[in-house]
Amino acid sequence: MIFIAPATLGFVVFYIWPTLRGAYLSFTEYSLLSAPKFNGLANYERMVQDSFFWNALGVTVEYVVINIGVQTVLAVGIAMLMYRLTKSITVRAVILAPYLVANVVVALVWYWMLDVQVGIVNTFLGWVGIDPVAFFGDSHWAIPTVAGINVWRHMGYTALLVFAGLQTIPKYVYEAAEVDGSTEWKTFWRITLPLLRPVLVMVLVVTMIGSFQIFDTVAVTTQGGPINATRVIYYYIYERAFTRFDFGYASAMALVLFAILAVVSLLQLRLLRAKESDLA
Amino acid sequence: MTLNRRTLLKAGLAALAVPAVAACNNGAAARGDGEIIYWLWDSAQLPMYTECAKVFHEQNPQYSVKIEQYGWNDYWSKLVTGFISDTAPDVFTGHSSKYPLFADKGQVLAIDDYVAKDNVDLGIYQKGLADRWIGADGKRYGLPKDWDTEVYFYNSAFTEAAGISTEQLNSMTWNPKDGGTFEQIVRRLTVDSKGRRGDQPGFDKDNVKVYGLGYADAGGGDGQTSWSWYAAINGWKYSEGEPWGTKFFYGDPKFTETIGWWRGLITKGYMPTYAQAKSGVDVTTSFGAGKYAITPNGSWMLGTYGTLKQVKTKLARLPIGPVGKRMSMMNGLADTIWAGTTRRDASWAWVKFLGSQTAQDIVAKAGVVFPAVAASMPAAKAAFAKSGWDVTPFLEPVEAGDVFPYPANPNAADVTAVMTPAMESVMSFEAEPGSLAKANDDVNKILSANT
Numbered sequence: 018m019i020f021i022a023p024a025t026l027g028f029v030v031f032y033i034w035p036t037l038r039g040a041y042l043s044f045t046e047y048s049l050l051s052a053p054k055f056n057g058l059a060n061y062e063r064m065v066q067d068s069f070f071w072n073a074l075g076v077t078v079e080y081v082v083i084n085i086g087v088q089t090v091l092a093v094g095i096a097m098l099m100y101r102l103t104k105s106i107t108v109r110a111v112i113l114a115p116y117l118v119a120n121v122v123v124a125l126v127w128y129w130m131l132d133v134q135v136g137i138v139n140t141f142l143g144w145v146g147i148d149p150v151a152f153f154g155d156s157h158w159a160i161p162t163v164a165g166i167n168v169w170r171h172m173g174y175t176a177l178l179v180f181a182g183l184q185t186i187p188k189y190v191y192e193a194a195e196v197d198g199s200t201e202w203k204t205f206w207r208i209t210l211p212l213l214r215p216v217l218v219m220v221l222v223v224t225m226i227g228s229f230q231i232f233d234t235v236a237v238t239t240q241g242g243p244i245n246a247t248r249v250i251y252y253y254i255y256e257r258a259f260t261r262f263d264f265g266y267a268s269a270m271a272l273v274l275f276a277i278l279a280v281v282s283l284l285q286l287r288l289l290r291a292k293e294s295d296l297a
Numbered sequence: 298m299t300l301n302r303r304t305l306l307k308a309g310l311a312a313l314a315v316p317a318v319a320a321c322n323n324g325a326a327a328r329g330d331g332e333i334i335y336w337l338w339d340s341a342q343l344p345m346y347t348e349c350a351k352v353f354h355e356q357n358p359q360y361s362v363k364i365e366q367y368g369w370n371d372y373w374s375k376l377v378t379g380f381i382s383d384t385a386p387d388v389f390t391g392h393s394s395k396y397p398l399f400a401d402k403g404q405v406l407a408i409d410d411y412v413a414k415d416n417v418d419l420g421i422y423q424k425g426l427a428d429r430w431i432g433a434d435g436k437r438y439g440l441p442k443d444w445d446t447e448v449y450f451y452n453s454a455f456t457e458a459a460g461i462s463t464e465q466l467n468s469m470t471w472n473p474k475d476g477g478t479f480e481q482i483v484r485r486l487t488v489d490s491k492g493r494r495g496d497q498p499g500f501d502k503d504n505v506k507v508y509g510l511g512y513a514d515a516g517g518g519d520g521q522t523s524w525s526w527y528a529a530i531n532g533w534k535y536s537e538g539e540p541w542g543t544k545f546f547y548g549d550p551k552f553t554e555t556i557g558w559w560r561g562l563i564t565k566g567y568m569p570t571y572a573q574a575k576s577g578v579d580v581t582t583s584f585g586a587g588k589y590a591i592t593p594n595g596s597w598m599l600g601t602y603g604t605l606k607q608v609k610t611k612l613a614r615l616p617i618g619p620v621g622k623r624m625s626m627m628n629g630l631a632d633t634i635w636a637g638t639t640r641r642d643a644s645w646a647w648v649k650f651l652g653s654q655t656a657q658d659i660v661a662k663a664g665v666v667f668p669a670v671a672a673s674m675p676a677a678k679a680a681f682a683k684s685g686w687d688v689t690p691f692l693e694p695v696e697a698g699d700v701f702p703y704p705a706n707p708n709a710a711d712v713t714a715v716m717t718p719a720m721e722s723v724m725s726f727e728a729e730p731g732s733l734a735k736a737n738d739d740v741n742k743i744l745s746a747n748t
Contacts, residue, residue, distance in 0.1 A: 049380075050398075050399075050403075132577050134586065135578065151576035154573055244725065256714070260373075
């Protein structure tokens with residue numbers, strides 16, 4: 018008991034208490050500068066009618082789908098290449114490099130590179146005869162751009178997780194497949210991917226929760242715009258709380274987001290049978 | 298970044314840790330009674346204020362000032378957490394878009410009694426400036442320290458190449474129908490990829506190399522550096538009872554026709570599309586790279602334009618409009634006292650000092666901003682001239698009294714939240730200027746719900 022006391026204290030002070038207080042604040046009108054006033058379910062009723070909230074959820078889902086979809090495919094691809102082609106430590110280090118750069122720095126560097134008038138990417142596009150693309154300014158491009166930047170930053174790290182998972186697959190299965198004359202392509206679909214499932218589920222759950230939390234890239238580049246194209250849910254919560262001092266409403270949205278994430282994670286674990294391995 | 302955790306953490310900490318925080322470095326207990334903490338966000342002004350603090354301490358040995366500087370983005374959230382955790386600075390730089398809410402919530406100190414007691418002469422400030430710091434409740438919340446207006450920053454190599462004289466640039470006219478001589482100049486300054494000008498035959502508006510006019514954004518609810526002067530010289534006002542508007546007029550035809558003309562420059566190819574404008578790092582960087590001939594901006598940007606070494610930048614007056622004169626928004630900063638300070642007398646002494654000519658002369662000599670004290674202005678003008686700027690176009694509307702205030706409002710953040718996407722929709726042609734009437738209804742709904 019005594020040994021876990023510091024951790025417990027930290028958990029209570031920094032997690033349990035703030036969560037409870039946040040839940041309480043979600044039932045109040047709280048401007049931060051004056052005492053919270055209990056207002057029942059008013060914040061939740063407002064949320065149902067708030068088109069910005071629904072837009073923010075929609076935009077966030079669009080981001081998560083593009084981000085996680087592209088990132089997972091690329092990560093598995095890179096992991097396979099690392100596993101089958103090279104054991105070079107240098108290559109592994111290079112692949113992880115983007116992940117070691119701070120989010121905000123990554124976002125700002127890309128923001129400059131993708132500038133429509135003075136950015137290097139549009140200069141290159143110009144050389145091959147493509148008109149400049151307003152990556153951050155066009156409402157159709159903004160979310161794919163933000164998602165792409167974060168794929169670039171995170172895919173190496175995700176690939177390493179998948180790579181670790183690959184190493185848990187026993188060699189004898191592959192030897193058996195080879196003896197039976199299975200092609201590389203077939204082996205991947207029939208053996209590698211099914212046996213990788215528990216690891217992939219873990220990776221998906223973790224990266225998806227992280228992906229829902231997209232905030233910093235938006236905060237330092239588009240700030241929710243153009244129009245409402247990148248007003249993702251965390252950015253909207255932040256705006257409500259810290260620029261509009263609407264803490265009660267922001268807390269209510271944070272709580273709803275928490276519930277959504279819990280349900281999504283549970284569903285993923287259930288549907289993909291995370292606890293069982295096909296190896297048995 | 299896990300925001301909800303941070304949010305909750307702050308909320309939770311505020312409730313739990315007030316006694317603990319109060320005892321730490323910034324806390325009231327750890328400092329001497331005469332030692333106050335002062336905040337500002339502009340790093341360029343830090344040296345002048347450090348100098349001011351030195352002089353202040355010499356004149357008032359019983360008081361001393363510790364200056365802390367935080368960038369604009371951190372400044373306001375840090376300040377608010379300071380309010381709730383009792384660790385806010387005794388005195389801080391205030392902004393017209395922010396202090397009304399703080400006054401509304403009782404976080405800034407009304408200084409009327411001090412001003413009366415010490416017989417502070419409010420006549421030393423530029424006309425109208427001191428009154429900006431009288432809140433909606435009629436109480437005074439700060440002494441002005443500086444002010445700003447808008448002009449056109451133009452690339453003089455481009456205007457010379459286009460054969461446009463300085464006189465032409467400084468006597469432009471404007472109207473919402475055809476844009477007046479201002480639009481003619483913008484058209485002439487626009488150059489397509491084949492070198493044809495906007496007023497020459499064969500001009501290709503889809504392949505423009507240099508845009509005549511640049512813009513940073515759609516302007517939100519104030520349009521300070523984008524459309525505010527066009528609307529004003531078209532006879533439009535933000536609200537009933539400026540600056541403490543209770544009813545806004547964003548649906549007014551005078552406003553919607555102004556915006557309709559403005560975005561028409563995109564269709565004509567003289568301004569980049571909204572997507573392009575917003576996709577840029579910022580408007581000054583693009584100006585510095587020679588992508589724009591003219592960019593409107595505020596006087597606080599003089600330093601930034603000064604660093605653009607690849608282009609030669611000059612200043613031109615805003616145009617004369619249908620109302621028969623030029624007009625500019627005039628905004629400014631003031632030093633305000635936190636209501637929770639335990640060092641009121643020391644704080645007031647510092648605010649009074651910063652509002653005096655002694656302090657503003659120090660600020661003026663650095664040539665970074667325009668001082669609020671009229672008598673300090675020549676020093677500032679000389680300092681700007683030394684860096685190559687003739688700042689007369691900024692001063693003229695102030696001297697003529699043809700200025701209008703920033704639309705101050707305790708609900709400014711909510712108004713912005715409605716107006717920013719509404720204006721962006723119009724500028725990106727996803728909505729018609731007429732749709733601003735609906736946004737205006739939303740704004741007025743917010744105002745009536747909160748009064």
